[in-house]
Amino acid sequence: MGAAGLTLAACSPKASGGGANTLKVSSYGGNFEEAMSAHVYPVFEKATGIKVESIAQPAGLQFLLQLIEANKAGIAPMDLCISTAVDVNRGRKANLWRQRDPKALPNLGNLPWQYVLSGPKGIDGVGALGWFLALVVNPDQIKTPIDTWTALWEPAYRDAWGLAGAGAGPIFDITAKTYFDGPATLDTEAGILKVINKIAELKPNTKLWWESEGTMQTALENGEVKGGVYFADVAATLKASGTPLSIVFPKEGAVMDFGSWCQPAASTKVAEADAFINFMCSPQAQNLIARKVNAPPLIRRELLDLTSEEFNRVSSEIPPITTNYEARARHLDFMATNFTKMISS
Amino acid sequence: MTDLAVPLKTDAEAPDRDPVVLAGLLSLPTLFLIVLCLIPLFLLVQLSFAHREDGGLWRAGLELTQYRQLMTPQFLKVALFSFTLALTTAVISVALAFPVAYFISRMKRRAQITWLVGLLSTLSLSEVLIVFAFQVLLSGSGGLVKTLVALGVMEQAHSLYPNFAAVMVCLVYLVLPYIILFLYPAMSQLDDDIPAAATTMGASPARAFLTVVAPMVKGPLLSAGLLVVIFTVGSYLTPLVLGRPQQWTVGILISNGAMTTGNLPLAAAQAVALVSLMVGLLGLVRLLSRAGSPAS
Incomplete structure (x- = not known):
């Protein structure tokens, strides 16, 4: 080093x-x-x-x-x-x-x-x-308008999404806000496990657990995934260059x-x-x-x-979901280890 | 491994060299080995005993915390998978490369050169390029799927990855040219008279190939297989891009730990474990091959 x-x-x-x-x-x-x-x-x-x-x-x-x-x-x-x-x-x-x-x-x-x-x-x-992490959707493949993060969990979208697969990504905060008491749920190990168990329900719907942004970009461009959680600004650039994408700020808020x-x-x-x-x-x-x-x-x-x-x-008038950095400062390894265990089992 | 890689025909013993000249010749490679291999390895081992600060990075220390974490079913499962993947790739690629190398070595000189140059040129492609090309090839909108649908083999267009088969096919593609080139010299040195003699004695060509030729090249085949295992046990990009998390290898765990969560001590311990398992496997193979062939 x-x-x-x-x-x-x-x-x-x-x-x-x-x-x-x-x-x-x-x-x-x-x-x-x-x-x-x-x-x-x-x-x-x-x-x-x-x-x-x-x-x-x-x-x-x-x-x-x-x-x-x-x-x-x-x-x-x-x-x-x-x-x-x-x-x-x-x-x-x-x-x-x-x-x-x-x-x-x-x-x-x-x-x-x-x-x-x-x-x-x-x-x-x-x-x-x-920068925002929003819900991105390919409108050619998913015609129903989506305005909520709960859509990620809907059984209709089997093998549809690309989600970040390493570490403790924004899906923790999204799940905590959408289904539990907000990002503060991640303050305790018990809360983190509850959130991970809920994320586990996303496994059948997740085709790609991406590690590098580029992998998700390719998958969006060639239609391999129908959407997922992605950087709003990068998605906007992709959209401007011709990739069919809707960038949704869900009603629960996008992750900021x-x-x-x-x-x-x-x-x-x-x-x-x-x-x-x-x-x-x-x-x-x-x-x-x-x-x-x-x-x-x-x-x-x-x-x-x-x-x-x-x-x-x-930006958006809808208040954003704020990332719980405090949880990452104290429980990062716990979050990452249990998350990897969950997605790879 | 050296005893496995011994060519079938050896030249006469080299004459004794002046020890000073020999030392001079060897000093540079030795220096390189120490500076570029042993020192980084030592730093890696040292890092694996460091103290992890959750949410931060690490500080110097001497503790076994990281190694204790390796004793979890989660890590052992991934390690077992990495070895299974590497061994499967080895068996498939050697099985494919062996006849290819044999037949290339039996071709006319010109054809041989064309084949070898072709194989060598595929080595100039970077792994990243190949893996992403496979991603495009196996995608639902790719040419392969379209052809399969047009031929009626596939009912509806859907992508052929991520799954175990996609990882396997890409890994075999990546190692195959190396293995063919590795086996080619041994195949070239095979004496054609021996299988010919077997055929004269009544064996069918296939039988002669399997029962006479194959045992003669057992050593090179085993070495080739080991080479594939060494190449692929730490594979990272292929399972990451073409596999699901169920197909993640130790390499991916190391990368996740090192580059995402910043848990470098754990990543270092995982790397040390992987290297140790590999060394153990090599030792075992060496022992077995010695036991199997007392002459060598």
Whole structure:
């Protein structure tokens, strides 16, 4: 892993140097990173005079492991990166992140509390943007309109769905919300087992338990699955390129996940990072994220000047199901082990 | 394994080399072996004893927690399945490759070269490409299913995966060229006079092939089978893409643990267990083959 850390650092030879007034920011590669650097970063650069150097960041745990090793070696491949709540927690336990001073972030109050992540030492992750996991359906294969997650369990849809098959995916929160007392059901092991038993009823209806997003994408494209739980934004891209798909935000709510801005401790550009994060929490930046990056904004709705149409294009008036990160922080292995046992038996 | 892989005809013993030259020649491969194989293996073993922090990652430690978790019916079932899958693939692929290699070795030189080049060129395809190609091939809208429906063999178009058969077929496809190429030298060295003598003595060609030729190449066949087992026991992508969770292998469990839940100590312990089982199997085969052929 030491070598892996060096490899990551080698990709960005300037590391945390790169001039006094620049900031290296990494975000999920692809559409997202392109849209951010084309539409959002230039506005920040103009407002602050700080230049942003945008880097594409891979999703997945390997990135975090490499970053931890690089950071331990005193190298910061970037000054800010985007991280899921689960990875913020993992990084925190490995002393990866720098803590933020809330006084330097006047816009922090724009974010609902659940999007500001903090550990015993203080705030280390600030919500950047969200994404939804929605119910996607191939309208050519399923003609009946669907508006509820319970459709996943209907016997009529045998061998129809593709669901995430590894770890503790969104199906836990969906099941907990649809059939039990909401995501809080996952706070106890007994609750988790109840939820897993309910997910077990989905086995006859699930054709594909996917591990990588790409597998599900192929299956949707060639009609191998009739639908399932999938990223709303990726589904929208697929739909735009001709795959027959309806993206449904069920009445129980779609699952909302979010990424946070985090600073590796080895990066010393604290003031610049604060300026960046503060800007990203502003209504101006969040409006841009909704309009140009096509991602759901995280700050409170009333602060945004989005029309209903603009808002509904990237989000929904139906309150989302929030992912229970606390359960993942305390019971991840229990959830994953019992889930794998259930689907593979 | 070396005693199994001994070619049928050996050249005369190589003359003694200067030990200094020999040491010099061997030092580089030895260094590579230590740096690229033994050190990572040591780190893997070390990681398997580390302390897992649920929801986080791990910290250094010396505990058997992960190995205790391997003693669950769930893991043992998956491990057993991985070996069953590998052994089945080995039997099928060797059974298919043996006659192919034999007949190729009996062809004219030109035809032999064409076959060998063809087989070699299939090795240039990446596993990822092959597995996803199988996914398309076996899908309900793929050409194979359409043909089967047109021929009336299949009533209604439905995909031919995910299931055990799809995993099996793809694995056999993946290993077959290796095994044919592996068996080809042994087949080329077979003396044609011996089966000819058997035929003269009244055996049918099929009988001569099975009772005379096959026992002569028992060693290479067994080695080929072992090679397939080693290749496929850790298979990951094929069962993941073409199988159901019931067909998941230890490789998939390791990947789930390492890359999704971040439980690297458990994944490391599973990997160590897989390697140990493999070494055990090799040892057993070596013992059995020694017992079976006292001459070797």
